[in-house]
Amino acid sequence: xxxxRSLDLKLILSVLAAFMLSMAxxxxxxxxxxDRDAYKLIDRxxxxxxxxxxxxxxxxxxxxxxxxxxxxxxxxxxxxxSLQALAKELHVTEISVxxxxxxxxxSSVQDYLAAPGKPAFNFRTAGGKAEDMMxxxxxxxxxxxxxxxxxxANGAWRKxxxxxxPSAGGFIEIGCDGESLRGLARxxxxxLFRNWRVGGTGGIVVTTATGLVLSDYAEPNRExxxxxxxxxxxYWKRKEIEGFPVYVTxxxxxxxxxxxxxxxxxxxxxxxxxxxxxxxxGIVISSFVRQQLRVQTAKELEMAKDIxxxxxxxxxxPFPDESRFDxxxxxxxxxEVGGDFYDFYxxxxxxxxxxxxxxxxxxxxxxxxxxxxxxLLKSIAQTGKxxxxxxxxxxxxxxxxxxxxxxxxxxxxxxxxxxxxVTYVNAGHxxxxxxRGGRVEYLKSRPSLVLGAMPGVRxxxxxxxxxxxxxxxxxxxxxxxxxxxxxxxxxxxxxxxxLDGCTQKRGAVLQxxxxxxxxxxxxxxxxxxxTQLVICYRGEPETFSGxxxxxxxxxxxxxxxxxxxxxxxxxxxxxxxxxxADEIFANIxxxxxxxxxxxxxxxxRHPDGIRLVITDDGKxxxxxxxxxxxxxxxxxxxxxxxxxxxxxKKTMSPVTYRRQNGRNILTIGSDYGNQDKx
Amino acid sequence: xxxxxxxxxxxxxISVSGxxxxxxxxxxxxxxxxxxxxxxxxxxxxxxxxxxxxxxLLLTAHKTMLAxxxxxxxxxxxxxxxxxxxxTGFSGILNLV
Numbered sequence: 001x002x003x004x005r006s007l008d009l010k011l012i013l014s015v016l017a018a019f020m021l022s023m024a025x026x027x028x029x030x031x032x033x034x035d036r037d038a039y040k041l042i043d044r045x046x047x048x049x050x051x052x053x054x055x056x057x058x059x060x061x062x063x064x065x066x067x068x069x070x071x072x073x074x075x076x077x078x079x080x081x082s083l084q085a086l087a088k089e090l091h092v093t094e095i096s097v098x099x100x101x102x103x104x105x106x107s108s109v110q111d112y113l114a115a116p117g118k119p120a121f122n123f124r125t126a127g128g129k130a131e132d133m134m135x136x137x138x139x140x141x142x143x144x145x146x147x148x149x150x151x152x153a154n155g156a157w158r159k160x161x162x163x164x165x166p167s168a169g170g171f172i173e174i175g176c177d178g179e180s181l182r183g184l185a186r187x188x189x190x191x192l193f194r195n196w197r198v199g200g201t202g203g204i205v206v207t208t209a210t211g212l213v214l215s216d217y218a219e220p221n222r223e224x225x226x227x228x229x230x231x232x233x234x235y236w237k238r239k240e241i242e243g244f245p246v247y248v249t250x251x252x253x254x255x256x257x258x259x260x261x262x263x264x265x266x267x268x269x270x271x272x273x274x275x276x277x278x279x280x281x282g283i284v285i286s287s288f289v290r291q292q293l294r295v296q297t298a299k300e301l302e303m304a305k306d307i308x309x310x311x312x313x314x315x316x317x318p319f320p321d322e323s324r325f326d327x328x329x330x331x332x333x334x335x336e337v338g339g340d341f342y343d344f345y346x347x348x349x350x351x352x353x354x355x356x357x358x359x360x361x362x363x364x365x366x367x368x369x370x371x372x373x374x375x376l377l378k379s380i381a382q383t384g385k386x387x388x389x390x391x392x393x394x395x396x397x398x399x400x401x402x403x404x405x406x407x408x409x410x411x412x413x414x415x416x417x418x419x420x421x422v423t424y425v426n427a428g429h430x431x432x433x434x435x436r437g438g439r440v441e442y443l444k445s446r447p448s449l450v451l452g453a454m455p456g457v458r459x460x461x462x463x464x465x466x467x468x469x470x471x472x473x474x475x476x477x478x479x480x481x482x483x484x485x486x487x488x489x490x491x492x493x494x495x496x497x498x499l500d501g502c503t504q505k506r507g508a509v510l511q512x513x514x515x516x517x518x519x520x521x522x523x524x525x526x527x528x529x530x531t532q533l534v535i536c537y538r539g540e541p542e543t544f545s546g547x548x549x550x551x552x553x554x555x556x557x558x559x560x561x562x563x564x565x566x567x568x569x570x571x572x573x574x575x576x577x578x579x580x581a582d583e584i585f586a587n588i589x590x591x592x593x594x595x596x597x598x599x600x601x602x603x604x605r606h607p608d609g610i611r612l613v614i615t616d617d618g619k620x621x622x623x624x625x626x627x628x629x630x631x632x633x634x635x636x637x638x639x640x641x642x643x644x645x646x647x648x649k650k651t652m653s654p655v656t657y658r659r660q661n662g663r664n665i666l667t668i669g670s671d672y673g674n675q676d677k678x
Numbered sequence: 679x680x681x682x683x684x685x686x687x688x689x690x691x692i693s694v695s696g697x698x699x700x701x702x703x704x705x706x707x708x709x710x711x712x713x714x715x716x717x718x719x720x721x722x723x724x725x726x727x728x729x730x731x732x733x734x735l736l737l738t739a740h741k742t743m744l745a746x747x748x749x750x751x752x753x754x755x756x757x758x759x760x761x762x763x764x765x766t767g768f769s770g771i772l773n774l775v
Binding site: 193194466552556559571575576578579580583585589631632633634635636638639640644645646647650651 | 697699700701726729730744758763768
């Protein structure tokens with residue numbers, strides 16, 4: 001049990017460990033997944049933000065460029081100082097005017113203009129990205145924006161925007177450095193990102209080159225203050241777009257919550273599945289174990305039942321030489337092992353004790369108590385003490401250490417086979433049925449206390465006189481308390497009526513009762529052990545005895561003696577006995593080596609029959625153990641050896657043999673009267 | 679025991695009266711003389727019972743007749759005798775009529 005419990009514990013612990021491990025793995029996996037997802041989102045956001053910022057800046061710069069074109073077309077002076085003034089006015093870094101060949105004709109930047117020994121800056125020939133601007137001359141574009149980048153002319157960071165100048169055939173180009181870009185686009189960018197949310201709770205922060213916050217989705221009033229990089233509780237990335245440092249930040253706790261919810265749900269689901277599977281497996285295993293246990297228990301109970309039955313005398317007739325009385329008993333056990341028993345044995349030369357008992361309760365405890373009670377009663381009774389005394393001693397012994405308060409009801413009688421006088425004690429048992437002089441009635445007596453209930457109890461002795469032909473029928477309550485489908489018990493009245501009408505003798509009456517009880521039950525399962533015992537008193541037999549020598553002359557004499565002893569016996573029965581006796585006589589005279597042999601003829605009553613006891617002092621010979629000859633051989637192969645014994649065995653019942661005091665004692669019998677003479 | 683013999687040409691009828699057992703068997707054995715009869719009938723109508731001592735004689739007689747190419751018939755078998763013949767398997771060997 002301890003081993004099994006520790007096994008259970010180990011099992012539970014390892015299942016728990018596996019469960020925790022799988023949860024940790026899920027948590028880790030989802031953490032990594034949410035990290036990856038967050039950075040993916042950030043990258044995507046940057047792509048969108050870049051497009052938006054670029055759009056926003058372009059629109060604003062094209063406006064400025066158009067404003068410059070308008071002023072120039074209106075006649076704004078084109079000398080370098082004037083253009084510088086215009087650039088300042090329009091908040092751009094530089095303004096240049098190009099002709100249709102791509103030559104800068106006027107510019108706020110002196111370097112772009114033609115000087116002695118140096119041609120003017122030409123977009124077509126300058127190389128790098130400058131040539132792209134020529135699309136304004138070739139069409140169909142009327143405005144063109146370059147990205148913010150390091151410029152071709154002098155390496156400074158600029159964003160150039162150009163617009164076509166239809167009035168002159170060339171184009172106007174403005175350039176902005178980072179600061180002027182930020183100055184121009186600031187407010188529209190601030191509008192753009194203020195309400196832009198990333199992944200629910202994240203957003204975009206834009207700062208100036210020096211880290212002053214332009215737009216902060218989370219804290220609008222922080223705008224203008226100094227930016228500091230977010231801490232570990234954020235996923236974030238920085239990227240410069242069109243000169244704006246842009247930060248995309250997502251608080252980790254949002255992703256973490258999502259992950260924790262997912263892991264929690266998975267855990268709950270897994271847990272539920274685990275519990276379900278565990279329950280299922282538990283149910284399957286326990287039902288299997290229970291099934292095994294049931295099978296084993298059934299097997300053990302079956303063995304207990306067999307042991308119990310084997311403890312009861314089960315050879316009938318039990319005393320084949322005994323012609324003065326007959327005892328028959330049977331026990332039909334119910335499905336469950338119970339505590340019924342019957343018993344009978346000689347308690348003296350002439351006295352035979354017979355009893356039926358029922359132990360309270362069922363199962364192995366009852367069966368064990370039954371064995372104890374049976375053994376105790378027998379061992380005390382065989383000391384020859386009076387029956388009441390036997391009960392008193394057995395009761396005291398059974399009470400010792402009887403913590404389970406099991407008890408046994410017993411009805412026991414002791415018959416003197418010579419006189420038919422019966423003394424009996426009833427320890428709380430059902431009253432038996434007595435047939436006396438053809439009258440059938442319950443043998444009611446004041447019952448004494450059951451055995452095993454209380455020590456020191458006195459048992460009262462009752463008596464009854466049986467005459468030849470009388471009988472006593474004992475039973476346990478399994479007989480009278482067998483219900484039918486309607487719950488109606490078989491009952492004592494039905495039993496008495498059946499026995500009154502019953503003319504059968506010997507053991508047949510027991511089967512008749514069982515059959516009737518079964519008929520009454522009509523398919524309802526046998527409720528309890530059904531135990532019965534019947535003792536028939538036959539009284540003094542008529543007997544003849546003769547002693548003979550092993551010579552043919554005496555064999556003829558014995559045959560004549562037997563023939564006259566059987567005068568009253570019906571012909572068929574007599575013939576059978578004569579044949580059987582002749583076979584036995586011939587064997588003794590021819591083969592036994594005996595010096596003397598005897599024959600006793602006893603006539604029995606109720607039923608009418610003959611018992612022939614033949615003894616000899618020859619060598620031991622048990623005819624019952626001899627092998628039967630083959631009676632199927634053809635005439636040529638046959639001889640007559642062994643046929644005599646075969647005839648005896650086949651025609652006589654009972655046939656018993658024993659060796660006692662140096663003599664073979666063979667008893668053969670034949671009954672002819674199986675009708676009760678009322 | 680009483681044994682009567684009637685001869686009708688090649689057919690010999692032996693009528694037995696009384697029990698056949700160890701005591702009477704020698705008497706019957708002495709009476710079973712078949713001469714040169716081709717068919718022998720043993721009539722057991724008046725035999726109340728027969729033990730294995732009688733069976734031995736019947737078997738011997740049967741074998742004798744078979745050996746000389748003749749026939750042995752057993753007639754008038756009573757119930758007690760029939761029972762013994764059945765138990766011992768002799769009913770299947772002997773020619774019961």
